[in-house]
Amino acid sequence: MTTFDDKAVIFAPATGMGRAAVTIVRVSGSGTRGVLETLCGRVPQSRRASLMILRDPANGSVLDRTLVLWFPGPSSFTGEDMAELQCHGGRSVVTAVLGALDRLPQCRPAEAGEFTRRALLNGRMTLDQVEGLADLIDAETEAQRRQALRSLEGETGHAVQRWREEIITAMALMEAAIDFSDESDVSDKVIADGLRMAESIRDQIESELRKPQRPERLRDGYRIVLAGPPNAGKSTLLNRLARRDAAIVSPMAGTTRDVIEVHLDLGGYPVLLIDTAGLRESEDAVEREGIKRTQARIADADLVLWLQAPGGEACPFEGPNVLVLGTKADLGEAEASMSVSATTGAGIDALLALLQERAERVFASGEGVLITRERHRAALQEVLLCLHRALEGDAEGATELVAEDLRLAARALGRITGEVDVEEVLDRLFSGFCIGK
């Protein structure tokens, strides 16, 4: 667990990611007054809603006309100086405002639960209030983690995991040069190897950060994967739910060879419905590829709907995220907690209500994907800064300083991927070198 600098001004959207007319961005910290002066030109009257123009300090362009509320500490939620910016709900507006905040040197995106923690530390919340949040906070963590990683689209998400692996290797090489310099298996060449690896990570992150942001392709919906044996009725159900022919529906088993995604809007919450190739052993290469993708989708789904036709194969998965749904209810009864018939429409409304409730549970409490993207960008910027310093250093004469910068880079990257523990570095080291003279 890394502890964070609590002097910084933190910011995050306070409202969930449902479609709304207004998204409230909260700002907290002793430097909030300065933030308002920079963005709005002045600090509004305290505790009164004031309509103000937010400008990007970088170029003076108008970001939004926004209702701004100024709460001087200690009479605020966190007990610190705080502001609320009620931005117009469009994703591009909120993204622009968050981006402008992030570029202010005194600001950084809030970590999950950080407003609450500050409130608590400043004596603004009672134990009862915190306990009321506890279940929510705990339920949120895993869902948020999936959300967070997902917001880095597919390829990037994989890249981040790869960088983590590579940075561990780079650290292991550098630490070997330090802690085991007297071992015959560790030559001074390891320093150069470690630097090369750091250089490669730096180049990859630089090119990643240069990529334009494409918010329209953000896959931030609540992910529901339709799974089940071939011909269980996945595509039919998808079509019924989507009310359009997004997938090819055919009575022949194995028609859906790829993964098909449909975006739905359930009560204002974005939901991503994913139809998958039927899970079965297949000789067909295209279909095999489809099944491989299916398994990948199931792994990062928020909910797996296992479709079970009467007399069909039992669900091979279990867990809180798996729901067995009987299909073809018009043809007979399946062993499931709830059943639908896409042909007659029976049970579809109940299913939609259930899905909406599940989606709400994730989004109502979550701070949403935009802030996690900002966190990721901020983290990657810091990784880059550390790697630049590491690569400029005197690796032979001051190996310990280069190692320190690598450690700080790993710490920043760990904010996205989960902390890099020294044991992982040592593991890598001992499996790569024969240590122990």
Add this chain to the structure above:
Amino acid sequence: MLSPSMTYDVIIVGGGHAGTEAAAAAARMGARTALVTQRIETVGVMSCNPAIGGLGKGHLVREIDALDGLMGRAADAAGIQFRLLNRRKGPAVRGPRTQADRKLYRRSIQKLLREQSGLTLVEGEAERLIVRDGRVYGLELADGRVFATGAVVLTTGTFLNGLIHCGEHQEPAGRVGDRPSLGLAQSLYGLGLPMGRLKTGTPARLDGRTIRWEQLEWQYGDDEPELFSDLSTRVAVPQIACGITYTTPEAHEVIRANLHRAPMYSGQIQGRGPRYCPSIEDKVVRFADKTNHQIFLEPEGLDDPTVYPNGISTSLPVDVQEAFIRAMPGLDQVRIIRPGYAIEYDYVDPRALDPTLELRACRGLFLAGQINGTTGYEEAGAQGLLAGLNAARLAGGQDGITIDRTKAYLGVMIDDLVTQGVTEPYRMFTSRSEYRLSLRSDNADERLGPLGEALGCLSRERRTHFGAKQAQLSAALTSLNERTLTPNEAALRGLMLNQDGRRRTAFEILSYPTVSWADLTRIWPELQNVPGRIAARVETDAKYAVYLERQDRDIAAFKRDEDMALPDSLSFTSISGLSAELAGKLETVRPRTLGQAGRVEGMTPAALTLLVAHAKAAARTKVSV
């Protein structure tokens, strides 16, 4: 009830590196202390390799020395080949090390103990702890003697249910030639402590008179030896060189052909051994593509023909040991004085300890050294020192002291042990410290000296020495901060700084990688009066300044969380919102601060927030009562 024949403030069980530091530390604190050992003659013995220090370990020795411990002084008195590891790298990762004459080291430790007032050495076998209601009251020896005491430090090393393996042969023992401590193990098991089993090994000892030294390469010590203790002034005895040989493909073949006779591979050993000190059979299997491994032949003493072959620890049968050792250059006619062996032993899960090294389940009982799952003389010594200090404080009715991760490697080690537990014998590496640039071997006295003074565990000589060095250091820093140059003035004197017109102090100028102390003395000749090692210390601070400032911010954040105490009464399992798994882990570790809780594996920000809430609530309740 047995009537005690003697009463002591503190009793130490075990005369190894943990036990001797514990005994000396308790006595330095003014506690009436007894050290109970099976054989007084073996007090201070180096059971494994004849060397002290190294990377991380050398740092620990300097920390022991800063608190006036024994190890640094004994190593300086017995050192026969001093080498500063990583001399060409930066000061934070330089580690002093020396080969030590086994006999001189033992004698030196015994002499220091004998000179220590308030300390009695007792020969006898500790048989049973006298414990009532979760508190220790005394110790019973095998011969029936009973000592009353309120504080016991157990440093049993590998003696707890020790089992030696040498090929197919197994033998209960604490160390070759010594009995294991079975009675004491019963006492500990009776306390219901969580225990585990570890394994370590040692190589065969060779007769140096049968080694063909002329066929070998040599490794020499440093021309300018770097000593451990601030109180030592010079190398005490003649210096030697070590031989270097290699394992060969033939030797590997012998080992491979006999793997089925190695206890580690036949399934005879259950305990887990260290990754960083594998047996030669492990090396041959895990790194099968390597055709040789470097082996150091380290003489065990100036007038001792015994040679320690560093790098071939093994539990293979004696005939196999002889066969593969004789397949190495220079060793074709070597005689084995004593075969190598592996030893399995019990340890107590250190998460059962407070960071004072006192057991939560039994007040007054402290554990130090291998019994806590560590390996190494230095790791043992450092723990012994802290346990001894705390045992003495307990006897004096004072609160236990803890040393945190920002202060010392000793603190890093103890925090790792009590928070993470161990899965293999724990050894110190500098990479374990996130404050490595601050925790250097050159500033151990500054880091711990003030604590030592406050505790009262420093001798008068040490205090005088420490005070004098501090005065020199602060005088040097003052002179550097008083002297300044503008970039133009510097350029006139041949130093290129940023041309920003800003006047810089000599300290700031020294922080430039291109500027050395010698450059400063050219400009300000009076700085030549600063003693060499003080100058080196100041230069390190200057060179690291930017990094240290950042580290200081991390340290401030660390301290904030460390300062938030979690009350003893806090029941983690009854906090709603914590997962059962995490609550279970927290109950095992029983973190004493929010910071420590944050280091428990699997901790989340949300869970930490909950703990803050509960800690705050408990604090409020306390105030209102």
